[in-house]
Amino acid sequence: MKEESYRLLEYVVEHGLEGTLTALETNKGIPIVLVKEDPHTLTTILCIDGIARRITKRFTRTTVHKAIYELIDEIESMISQPIEELRISQKVSFENCIEERGEEKPKRKKRETPRLPSIDEYKRIEIPQKHVIPLLYLGDRKYLSLILELGIIDIIESLSSSPIIIENNQVTPYKIRDMRAVYNVLSLFKLDRFNNSNPFSTISLNRKFLTFFTALYNDVEVLGQTSISMLQRNLKLVKHRVKMFSASKKGNLHTEEVEILNNKNSLERNDIRVGLFLRSNDGNTVQIGDINLGELHEKNVFTVNEYIYSSLYMMEDDDYLFFDNILMKLLNTYIAKSNYSKLTRDIIERETNINYSIPIVMRTMANRIELANPILYWYSKEILNSDEICINCPIIEYVNKFNEFLNNYVRLGYFRSVFL
Secondary structure: OHHHHHHHHHHHHHHOOOOEEEEEEEOOOOEEEEEEEEOOEEEEEEEEOOEEEEEEEEOOOOOHHHHHHHHHHHHHHHHOOOOOOEEEOOOOOOOOOEEOOOOOOOOOOOOOOOOOOOHHHHHOOOOOEEEEEEEEEEEOOEEEEEEOOOOEEEEEEOOOOOOEEEEOOEEEEOOOOOHHHHHHHHOOOOOEOOOOEOOOOEEEEOOEEEEEEEEEEEEEEEEEEEEEEEOOEEEEEEEEEEEEEEEEOOOOEEEEEEEEEEOOOOOOOOOOEEEEEEEEOOOOEEEEEEEEHHHHHHOOOOOHHHHHHHHHHHHOOOEHHHHHHHHHHHHHHOHHHOOOHHHHHHHHHHHOOHHHHOOOEEEEEOOEEEEOOHHHHHHHHHHOOOOOOOOOOOOHHHHHHHHHHHHHHHHOOOOOEEEO
């Protein structure tokens, strides 16, 4: 019976708008008001012995199921009886119910305009050990770099373009043992199509902003050579027209034609490639590298399925059908028509068994899916040398902070649509 109550509360969490009040009652006629205060906060109000009692649960995408079950348990404890059934009521009266702290009826707080969180606070976190992968030389011994523990892109000084470990101001080489784990982290960096940025991978250089992102692309046409000023250099590059794929929180997948700049005079048409891109605030998108995802999938080094799931982590959705829908649309519109169409069957088979084929999947329940942050997967695999994702290890502190910032940005409208 608790499962039916769970499904009703889950429906309200998923489909209710902010500020929505839902009148409920138990099978014993006890009235309950359910308030969805924001996308990640649920409050219940019960009238117990003439006193309005409140229970508030805050949750994330990965803890919502636990929060709902805890809420049911706490309601049962408060009313001193099991809940056999929760049902929607047409009317709930609290006229003779007073607020627990006094006799005034509760007043709704005036909603404050949300402020954009400062990612600089997160980037300034001091960590005892950093694993750093340089991505692009910027000049003056500075590299655009991936810092794996924090899942950010930043500028790091180094004497070498090879991966390094920074610990106690000492630098030692970092020999990557498992590129699959690194590829999963790189997949996180999606370009928000409405804001044309990503807070976790945007840097400021010479009073200009540059955003690093990864995206699938399909070469369409070489448009000719051009020159741009970037990184305090005049660069002669080749302009390409490519197709990229935009995914939205509604589960839509669209093909977009985008102009990029790279140093390739020929086309790489119909491959399955993930580009490493830099977008400047003047609108130029420069390719600084790529990953042959089709080839890696064939060799079981890193699969299309893994890339999609790690990429969509930023959208904070826990509905398995959301992931499956986008993957299947990508399969039909792109992969099945590519040079790697033979992978179609393998991708579908992997999709039917995600608990084993997607390493960041923690667990599934009905159509719900709980994903580990790819940073946590990298740490477990690369540092702890474990196939099990750790749930109580030193990096949890940073991962929780990352998820907190991500959650704040999503609430402010970020990552509603990204280049996949």
